[in-house]
Amino acid sequence: MLIDSxxxxxxxxxxxxxxxxxxxxAGFVRARVDDRVLFAEDVDEAIALVxxxxxxxxxxxDVRADLATSTxxxxxxxxxxxxxxxxxxxxxxxxxxxxxxELLIVPGVVDxxxxxxxxxxxxxxxxxxxxxxxxxxxxxxxxxVLNLTSHGIDYVVLSGATIxxxxxxxxxxxxxxxxxxxxxxxxxxxxxxFAQAALAIADLGFxxxxxxxxxxxxxxxxxxxxxxxxxxxRLWPDARDRVGLTEIAVAGRFEPVPIRWGVxxxxxxxxxxxxxxxxxxxxxxxx
Numbered sequence: 001m002l003i004d005s006x007x008x009x010x011x012x013x014x015x016x017x018x019x020x021x022x023x024x025x026a027g028f029v030r031a032r033v034d035d036r037v038l039f040a041e042d043v044d045e046a047i048a049l050v051x052x053x054x055x056x057x058x059x060x061x062d063v064r065a066d067l068a069t070s071t072x073x074x075x076x077x078x079x080x081x082x083x084x085x086x087x088x089x090x091x092x093x094x095x096x097x098x099x100x101x102e103l104l105i106v107p108g109v110v111d112x113x114x115x116x117x118x119x120x121x122x123x124x125x126x127x128x129x130x131x132x133x134x135x136x137x138x139x140x141x142x143x144x145v146l147n148l149t150s151h152g153i154d155y156v157v158l159s160g161a162t163i164x165x166x167x168x169x170x171x172x173x174x175x176x177x178x179x180x181x182x183x184x185x186x187x188x189x190x191x192x193x194f195a196q197a198a199l200a201i202a203d204l205g206f207x208x209x210x211x212x213x214x215x216x217x218x219x220x221x222x223x224x225x226x227x228x229x230x231x232x233x234r235l236w237p238d239a240r241d242r243v244g245l246t247e248i249a250v251a252g253r254f255e256p257v258p259i260r261w262g263v264x265x266x267x268x269x270x271x272x273x274x275x276x277x278x279x280x281x282x283x284x285x286x287x
Contacts, residue, residue: 021195108140123152
């Protein structure tokens with residue numbers, strides 16, 4: 001497994017590489033000692049590895065504005081995002097009160113507007129009703145600390161595409177209800193690359209990553225304020241934390257303009273995306 005020690009930057013725990021990539025990924029999310037790591041083709045397949053083992057109902061929190069685009073499997077009981085985070089949490093609780101369920105599936109962040117979900121509170125809701133919590137952390141894991149042990153998360157799904165730029169998904173969590181083997185063959189070099197990318201993120205430190213995203217967020221906000229008819233969207237006004245994912249509404253245009261930034265994004269890339277936004281705004285004004 002991994003050995004945790006204080007990071008010299010004072011930002012996060014530094015991790016000593018282990019011989020096996022599964023151990024590295026388990027350490028990356030502070031998994032419990034008896035948790036297991038399975039690889040899957042993609043995030044949806046990783047979620048299915050858990051959901052397919054559940055005999056009871058599955059509740060899924062869907063934060064998409066249009067539930068017609070939901071990726072929830074048939075039979076899932078879907079809870080739609082409400083007007084704010086407080087009402088959304090209440091709606092999840094009410095769904096469990098209305099009927100028993102064995103699994104709650106939530107995203108780590110709102111992938112359109114960047115709000116971070118309060119995972120310990122969602123874990124508490126699930127556990128209070130005898131269910132387990134599965135978190136799709138594809139967008140969250142490269143940006144914020146994940147701790148299965150202290151956050152009370154039963155399962156987490158990581159995306160190789162967002163952490164390493166390639167590769168499979170990884171499912172990490174309680175092994176008593178998981179299949180005995182991966183659902184996909186993963187070459188050793190691919191698994192190693194996935195693990196090394198996770199180590200590189202941890203080595204940077206999540207405090208530094210958060211400050212980097214915050215500084216670029218300020219650049220985006222300043223640029224949007226200067227553009228007529230442009231407005232940064234938010235799903236929940238009461239959410240305390242946001243990562244580098246947003247959409248900009250432009251007056252007179254139906255589709256918002258997405259802007260993305262993260263650990264590997266510099267000011268030149270943000271400037272490029274803002275130039276695209278400005279072009280859309282001025283084109284809309286001229287129409």
